[in-house]
Structures are given as C-alpha cells and as structure tokens.
Amino acid sequence: MPRKLAAVSLAALLAAAGAFAWTFTAAPLPVPQQAGPALPPAPAQRVQVAVAETGSMESNALFAYRGGSLEKRLFGMDVFVIRHPQGSVLFEAGFGSHLSEHFKTVPLLMRSVSKVHPAELLTEQLAAARIAPADLKGIFLTHSHWDHVGALPDLPGVPVYVNRAERDFIEHGGEATTLARSFGVDRFQLYEFEGPAYAGFPASHDVFGDGSLVLVPAGGHTPGAVIAFLRTADRDYALIGDLAWQKEGVEIPAEKPWMSRNMVDADPETLRGVLVQLHQLQAANPNLVIVPSHDRRVTSQMPRLAAQAAP
Known part of the structure; x- marks a missing residue:
C-alpha cells in the first residue's frame, strides 16, 4: 500500500508540474x-x-508573455517627458531615491525572480534638462503599481493625476497598492473621461484640449489602467503601461503566463480583450508605435531626455 500511494503521489506531482509548465507555452489570443x-x-x-530611464529589472521573456523563452530581458523602468506649449507633464514616475525600500513592498515571488538596477535619479535628469519640478503641470500614471510611482516622493508638490477607478484601487487595492497608498490617497487628483470615444475605446480625456495627448480607459491590469495616445511630428505613440510587459503581448497577441498574471493582473479576461484590440489597432495604423512601459527594445528607439547647456 505505501508503494502504491507513493506512485499515485508521484503521478499527481508530475501531472501538476506538467499543468504548470503548460501555462508558459504559446497560446496566441484569437x-x-x-x-x-x-x-x-x-x-x-x-x-x-x-524618455528618461530611471532603472531596470532583469527577468526572462518566459515570465512576460505566453510562449516566451528563458532569454534574459531587461525590463526598463522608464518615464516619458511630454512637452507641449501649455507646459510639460510626466507619464509614469519609475524608480526613485528610495528604491531599496520600495522594492520590499513587492510580492516575495516577484522579488525572487527579478533583480533591480537603479539609474540616474529622475530629479537629476530633469534638472540636467532644465526642467524644474515647479514647471511641471503634473504627473500622469498608466496605473499605480509600485514601479510606476517610485519617484513621487522626490517630486513633492507636483500634482499626480489618476481616474476615479484607479484612485479607488489605490485606496482599497491591498498589497498591490501598498506603496502608492503610503504617499497618501489625497496626493492623487482626479480627472474624468468626459470626452468621446477614441480609437475604439469608449471614452477619452484630452489632457491639453487639442488632441495631442489623449487618455482612454483600458482596465484589466488594474481597474483604472489607461492608454495614452501621443501625437508627435514624426510618429504616433500609444503608452500602454503594463497591459503587456513586452511588445510580443500585442504583436502576437499573447497574455502573461498564469503565474505572472495571477500576481499582477486584476481582470485577465478584460485584459485579453484589450490586447486583441491593441493588436488590431496597430495593424490598422502603421505609423502607430505601441509602447509597453517596460520593453527597452521599444523605448530605446524613442527620443532620449537630453541635458541642456546652462543659459
């Protein structure tokens, strides 16, 4: 009997291991x-x-999208500095001066498969580019996870804007928003999606009122996750935050593996639909560059935040 029980236990263990391995295999979304x-x-x-690079995280393509390999990937922690005649805004807040402390708020499993590397502080890069915090009209977030809010304490007094669903998530999101909540919920000011449908999304918020920077709701990763459409002289960009961690998530399209999405995605079913929608949008708009916040292969092709000589 003990031998039979051991055989059954081994078979169950192998079956479980096989089922877990299957969750990493390629499974393109229809x-x-x-x-x-x-x-x-x-x-x-x-x-x-x-783009201002505030740091990076080492991980593998395996954890980024279904079908990814063990190939090492450098996940960038990048901030997008957007200039407009009405003023400059930041999109995302990346890593800040308290990175080691902030990293402790990350789930243990994620910490165990990742390694973070800081870069030059965002505040120092802004200063070198002659952008004073007082000159910033605000900071917008695609969502409020720890690696998108790290530099907020380094920029006191700069307004931080989220939509109502995301602020509710900050306040009630438990471990996922521990860091953002520690800055005080009142730090996050609200904007509404008062504008019309845009690019297939049901509503919009036009930041400057002229169509050059438009936000749309795209829940799934977090309840209030958004996409920012930027219209520049050369290209159109869609900043998608962590809807996909790497560009294959949209190009294939493919969701994150079960382990990854179980840690970070609030509504995987909704997110699957958004990934398919982005895939179709990219196919229909050849001049559109879809930018996952953490895919350094994409962000490295964008203009860099350059230091400016003193006047």
Missing part, C-alpha cells in the same frame, strides 16, 4: 477578422516626447 479603427486625423498641435 483575433477577429475585422480591421481595427483608424486613429483620428492628426491634430494641428503636436507634443514632443523624450
């Missing part, structure tokens, strides 16, 4: 035949965008 919508006509006013 894409309907109809084409995605075209972006609205380019506005007269355009924005300029530049």
Whole structure:
C-alpha cells in the first residue's frame, strides 16, 4: 500500500508540474477578422516626447508573455517627458531615491525572480534638462503599481493625476497598492473621461484640449489602467503601461503566463480583450508605435531626455 500511494503521489506531482509548465507555452489570443479603427486625423498641435530611464529589472521573456523563452530581458523602468506649449507633464514616475525600500513592498515571488538596477535619479535628469519640478503641470500614471510611482516622493508638490477607478484601487487595492497608498490617497487628483470615444475605446480625456495627448480607459491590469495616445511630428505613440510587459503581448497577441498574471493582473479576461484590440489597432495604423512601459527594445528607439547647456 505505501508503494502504491507513493506512485499515485508521484503521478499527481508530475501531472501538476506538467499543468504548470503548460501555462508558459504559446497560446496566441484569437483575433477577429475585422480591421481595427483608424486613429483620428492628426491634430494641428503636436507634443514632443523624450524618455528618461530611471532603472531596470532583469527577468526572462518566459515570465512576460505566453510562449516566451528563458532569454534574459531587461525590463526598463522608464518615464516619458511630454512637452507641449501649455507646459510639460510626466507619464509614469519609475524608480526613485528610495528604491531599496520600495522594492520590499513587492510580492516575495516577484522579488525572487527579478533583480533591480537603479539609474540616474529622475530629479537629476530633469534638472540636467532644465526642467524644474515647479514647471511641471503634473504627473500622469498608466496605473499605480509600485514601479510606476517610485519617484513621487522626490517630486513633492507636483500634482499626480489618476481616474476615479484607479484612485479607488489605490485606496482599497491591498498589497498591490501598498506603496502608492503610503504617499497618501489625497496626493492623487482626479480627472474624468468626459470626452468621446477614441480609437475604439469608449471614452477619452484630452489632457491639453487639442488632441495631442489623449487618455482612454483600458482596465484589466488594474481597474483604472489607461492608454495614452501621443501625437508627435514624426510618429504616433500609444503608452500602454503594463497591459503587456513586452511588445510580443500585442504583436502576437499573447497574455502573461498564469503565474505572472495571477500576481499582477486584476481582470485577465478584460485584459485579453484589450490586447486583441491593441493588436488590431496597430495593424490598422502603421505609423502607430505601441509602447509597453517596460520593453527597452521599444523605448530605446524613442527620443532620449537630453541635458541642456546652462543659459
């Protein structure tokens, strides 16, 4: 009997291991035949965008999307500096001066498969580019996870904008928003999706009122996750935060493996639909660059935040 029980236990263990391994295998999301919508006509006013690298995290493609390999990937922690005649805004807040302390708020499993590396502080990069915190109109977030809010304590007094669903998530999101909540819920100011449908999404918020920077709701990763559409002189960009960690999530399209999405995605079913929608949108708009916040292969092709000589 003990030998039979051991055999049964081993078989169950092997079956469980096989089922777990299967969750990492390729499983492209089904894409309907109809084409995605075209972006609205380019506005007269355009924005300029530049990337500030605040750090990176080492991990593997295996954990980023279903079908990924053990290939090492550098997950960038990047901030997007957006300039407009009305003023400059930041999108994301990346890593800050308290990275080692902030990293302790990350789930243990994620810490065990990742290694973080700081870069030059965002405040120092802004200073070198002659952008004073007082000159910033605000900071917008695609969502409020720890690696997107790290520099907020380094920029006191700069307004931080989220939508109502995301602020509720900050207040009641438990471990997922421990760090953001520690800055005080009142730090996060609200904007509404008072604008019309945009690029196939049901509503929008036009930051400058001229179509050059438009936010749309795209829940799934977090309840109030958003996409930011930037219209520049050369290209159109869609900043998608962590809807996909790497560009394959949209290009295939493919969701994160079960282990990863179980740790970070609030509503995987909704997110699957958003990934398919982004896949169709990219196919229909060749000039559109879809930018996952952490895919350094994509962000490294964007303009860099450059130091400016003293006047």
